[in-house]
Each structure stands twice: as C-alpha cells, then as structure tokens.
Amino acid sequence: MLTRRLFLKSTALIGCSAAASPLMSSAAFASAPGENRLVVIILRGAMDGIDAFQPYGDRNLADLRKTLSLGPDHGATDLDGFFALHPGLSDLMPLWQAGQMAFAPAVSTPYRDKRSHFDGQNMLEAGTGTDLHLDDQQDGWLNRMLQAMPGQTSETAYSVGVEKMLILQGAAKAKSWTPDATLALSSQAERLLMRMYHDDPLFREASEQALEIVSGLQTGPDPDKPQEEHIELARFAADRLNRDTRIASFSMAGWDTHSGQAGSLKRNLGRLADTILTLKQDLGRNWDTTTVMAMTEFGRTARENGAAGTDHGTGGAMLVAGGAVRGGQVMGEWPGLGESDLYDGRDLMPLRDIRAYAAWAMHAKFGIDKTLLEGSIFPDLDMGSDPRMLA
C-alpha cells in the first residue's frame, strides 16, 4: 500500500520527530544554599552488584557464577584482595586509588519478595517503608528533603525527560530539562517486543525491519552531534551544579541483564563510568564538594542463570563517588554467598537499608535534622550508626 516514495518520506519523518522527542532517561536538579552537591543516579532495571564488584575472595562465588564475575584472572581489577572491579568500571580505578570512590556491596530498600521493577523503583525513589501502599507513593525523598532545606529558592529543581523522576516529585517546585538527544529502545525492550511478536506472523515478519528502523533513530539525524545521552545529562548536570543547583538526579536504563550479561553489563558500566568522569571533569574544583550516589532498585540472583545472565534478586550494590567521598573503601559488611547466607536461598542478603546512606549524606552535607530524616523524609528509617561514607 505504501509507495517507496512515501516509505522514504516516512522514514525521514520518523528521524525528525525522534530528534524532537524526549529521552528514555531523565534528570532532575535542585538548587540549595551552601557549596555541597549531591547527584543521585537511578540505575533502572536492577544492576548486578555481584558482577560490578566481584567478591572473588568468597569461596562460594565460583560455584554460583560459571561464566560471569570471574575475578582478577579474567579482566577485573583487584580492589582490596577480596573484591575486584568489573572491567566496565576500570576507568574509575584512579578515583578508587585517589580515595574518591567507594561502594556498599549488600544494600537494599525495604522492598521484598515480589521483585517487580516498577514497585522496586517506586520504593527506591519514594524513600518510604513497606507500610505505605505503593500506589500512595506520590512524592520522592529528594523533594521532601528540599522542603526541609532552609533558604531553598523557587528556582530550585529540575525534572527532565520521558522518564519522570518520582524522586524529585512533590510539593517543592522543580524545573525540567530535556537534552536534545535521541530516543533509545533498550535491548531488553527489543527482546521483550520480539518475544511478544513471536506468535503473530504479521508482526513477527515486520518486526525485525521495524526494530531496525526504530534503532536507526538512535544515532540521530545529525551525524555531527553523535553525543550520547548519558554524556549530555552529565554535562548539563555539571553546568547547573557549577551555578546555583546543588542537587541533581537522573536515571540510566539497561541493567536488566537476564541473558548475555557479559556484554550488556560491560556496556552499561562503561556508560556509568563515563557519566561519573564527565561530571568530575566538568565540575572542576566543585568536584571536591560533590557526592554522587548510584542506586538501583534491587540486586540480582546470586546464581547465574542458564542464559549467561541473572534474574531479579534482593540485595544489591550502591556505588558512590566524588571529592566529598571517603573513598577507597568497602562500606558495610559482606553477608557471604553460602547456601544459608542467601536471602530466600537465592539472593544476596541485604545487610543495610540503602536509605540510611542517603540519610547520613543529607545529614552531613545539608544539615538535615535526624528526626526529620527518620520521620518525614524516610518514614520509619533507622539511620543506625554513621557509615562514614563522606570525608
């Protein structure tokens, strides 16, 4: 029915509209008094912490992971004789050595058992406990912190992009910004689409070429501007943080590595490293007062699955970086990977509430009162002892 001319015109039009269309991931910014800066990166899809920070010193690891997380003998970089850094993050080694990067290997939100991305991300960004129904989680913890900050102005916050950042939604005003970059359909979404189309001959036949057209959009219509989205986000965030903004948040997708994890995790960790290094470079001296926290909704199964990937788990890892960080250290305990150590017999056991790290950072750098932090900002959180995450 469509003529070739219309086809070409259509393809070109898709290209144009993609240029105008917002992105998968999002950024949110808030300005506040003082010189301290906080960047929260939400890693959507559940990053495999066991692979990012490989506990090669745990004697059970080799039983659980046959092709993944193979430690320093297979490209990872030793950190402390027990953990090794995934090759995708190796560009961050100088930060580790300079004491500007740390990680907590076994943390989680209070979310348990159903292992849904949507619910897990809601809880991570809402910062609530399990007492509140997920549908009632309408605002995010960064917004509630803004409300508690003295001297915070109406110029304060940005929320950006297709993926609305619940973490900055709420009563305090937020501005938004969308980088002029291109659409990306994650490989996970492509895989799910192919699976959904498989039983429908018409869609199956058309889908391969259709996905080619959609992914052709990802390079963007302007070859002179091949800048990747995460770099754009980091550049813009750094630019704002160099001015009045003190809090920024954005998200990166692509962490749901059910199969072929070796390739996709390396690619995504590389992007995360690039993002952090771009922030560092563009922040210049302001990097010294910056804390970057990269958080994910939950971890992944301790055992590798049959498709060289991992499935939804519970305990996961958090990465922190920045000049304000007391780096070069592993934060918190390691639960072990023995059968009886695992949560539900399958997942890494979380040993600390991830919100406690955020709360301590907000207490130390923005002077937020502990009763507020354990009350309205993170309802029912027990902050526990100071993890000494910051310098």
Next chain:
Amino acid sequence: MPLPFEQLAAIRLGFGLSPQNNIPTDPAGLARSVSASGPEQDSITLDQVRQWHREGQLLSRDARNGTKDQQKADRSHRQNMRALFNTAVLRRFARAVDDPTGFGERLVWFWSDHFTVSGGSVYFNLMSDAFVQDAIRPHLTGRFADMMFAAETHPAMLRYLDQTSSIGPNSVLARQKPDKPGGLNENLAREMIELHSMGVGAEYTQADVEQLARLLTGLTYNPRQNTVFRARRAEPGADTVLGESYGGDGKASLGDIRAVIENLATQDATARHIARKMAVHFISDTPPDALIDRLAQVFRDTDGDLAAMNLALAESPELEQGFRTKMRQPFEFLVASMRSLGMTGAQVDGLKPAALRRHLLEPMAIMGQPWAAPDGPDGWSEAAEDWASPQGIAMRINWAMTSPSDLLAELPDPRNLLRDCLGDTASEAVTWAIPRAESRTEGVALVLASADFNRR
C-alpha cells in the same frame, strides 16, 4: 471461557477498553449507545464554509497585486481557517476518546470511509469535516437511503468526484455558452453504483452509469450559491437507470435524484454490498457467509434501517470468532492508546496545534493513514497486512515510546495499563513481558506496541 460482552464489544466494535468507560453489557444497550454520536452542537456548517470560502476568494483576489494590508488580511483568514480545521480534527479524536464504547464513533469512521471524500485546500478540508457532520452523523441510526442522499449531494462529494464539472451537453448552460469546455463527467455516477450502493460485481451496465450521469447533471457546488442544484446545468429529458425512468416530465429537479438514490439504496445487491462491507470492517477480512447473509437480510427486511444493522452486528455470534484477526487502523490505534492511558476528550481538545501535528497527524501519516487523504474513493484498506508494514509498526513503537509521557502528567503503572486496556484478553506472551520491562516508559510502550493491542 467466553469473554464478557463489554470487553468483546469495546475491542471489536469500539476503540477498546479504558480505565473509566462504562460499557453497555448487552447488544441492545450497545446499539442504543450509537445515538450519542450525532452531529456536534456547534459544528462547522456547510453555510459557514460556503461563506468563508467566498470571503477567502475575495481576499485572495484583492491580495494579488494588492497592498501589504490586503495580503495580511488574506493570510490571517487562511490562518483562521486552519485553526478551525485543527479544532475540528481534535474533536474527532476527542469524541472517539470519550465515547463510552466507541461503537458510535467507529461507525462515524466506517461510513465516512464508505462515502470517502478528501480534503485538499483549506476550504475543502473544512468541507470534509462539514460532510461528516451533515451527511454521516445524522443518519447513523436512520435509513441508509437518507445517508446516501445526503452524502451524494454534499458539496464535499460533488467536488471530490468531479460532479462540479459535469454539465448536460444539451443543458441551458451548454447551449448559452457553446464555446465553454465541459460535458458529462461520469465519476460520481459510477462510484455511486460501484462503491456506494450495489458494488462492482452487481448486475448493472455502462448504460446505467451513463444514464445516471445525465440524471445527476445540475448537481454542483459554487460558494456564491447556497444550493447544490442548478437546473440550467441539467441535461433535459428522461433517463433510465436500472429499468426505471426518471425526470421525463417537466423541469429537472433534485427530486429525481432523490428518487434514483432511493432506488439504488434499496437494491438487493446494495443490501449484500453493505452487509459485506460492515462484516469486513468490524469482524474479519474474510467474513463468514452466514454473517453476510444475515446482515443482508436485516438490511432488506428493514429497507436499510441502520439502527437495525447496528443491533444485528452487536448481536453477531461471529464477534467471538476471528478475535484479533483485524488490525487497528492508525486512527484507531491513536484513539485506543489515549483511551487506555486514561486521557479525556477535554485533554485531547486542549492539545496545541504543534502537539496535534507531532503526536497525532504526523504519526498517523507515517503509519499509512494521512488525515482525510486516502489514495482513492474506495477509502482505506481493510487488509491487516497493509497496516503491518515495518515502517508502520516502527512508528507505532516509536509513538508508544515517546508520546504518552508527553501527553500525560504521569504515566500509568504498566501493569495497570495492561489490565485496563486488555482486560481478560491479554495473551500469555504479553502478560509475561510487561512486568519485565525495565522502566515505566518501556512498560507502557510495550503494552501499546503489542500485537494484542494493535489488533481487534
């Protein structure tokens, strides 16, 4: 387990399920709901378009070699016309989004397509909207013959099928101005029989087409005149169509044209042609004969009562067969998506011109359905394959990824969206895939891009 009637009805006969609609639970209630799709209260009228067209002609004439102010006045008139057209197009989307079942608005689309007209200039774009208001909406539950008469004699149709250039060779006008080029144009006459009533396979001859073309002379559109019939263009004498003689006595008149349409509209072949078209559009690209026979019988028994046809369709046991063998056409996909996302008609009405282009008209064109511009008078294709081209599906995926978050303040939870728009009908693969999406954006996109959602 058989599907609840309301799910079957909304998906097959309407624009799909939505989180808020209140769908009749039985065929009679569904058929009754069609009456809500009547003409818009303050819609664009034919007289208005005529007036605007006339004003526009004068302004354009003055602007040619005119002053700056005159050129500005001409431009601003055109801009106003385009704004009116945008509003009218948004109304079409908005009413479909708000219609509790969507059956009435689907019928509006079906009949507007059966009597295809296309736009073109800004005035004929407006005229094509007036056509829907004047010729289609008032007759959704009335007689087919009345709809056909309203459609065939509407200026939008007269212009689209070249009737405005058809002049009786022996008419008063032809005799007065023998040098003026012109003569019979058979286009409207042929499509009236071939597409609009009896169907191409029926028993009629070229002579019937020629005779009908002579009988139709006199029908024309001119923005300066507020009638569509000018006797001085009409060919004198009697014309015989399908064995019946019309217009033998006295002056040519619109009455003769009404009479021949009345006859065409109630032919057995017409009953069968309409029955088949409805079955193909609503049920299956290859509908069972039993369904066509039954619908045709209803048409014959009631002399083409469309309310009876609507009810017969709603009562068809065939609704359960061939579920999701049809593809949603691009307009349906966009309406169904907005309904599923919980948008209201008021929100659709409120879209700015740029959003109308970016989220509705441009995507619709790329999906293969440029607004009011089908390839020919036979209207949009029914074949699923024609709508499942790679570029069409790519655009649906792209729309599902990017437009919902632009249109909504907050995206729904993809699991709720799945429940709201597919009810009990989601396939195993889709039910499996949606909770596995990495983010809300992708979860929402997967629901709307799924084959389940794109079929009906």
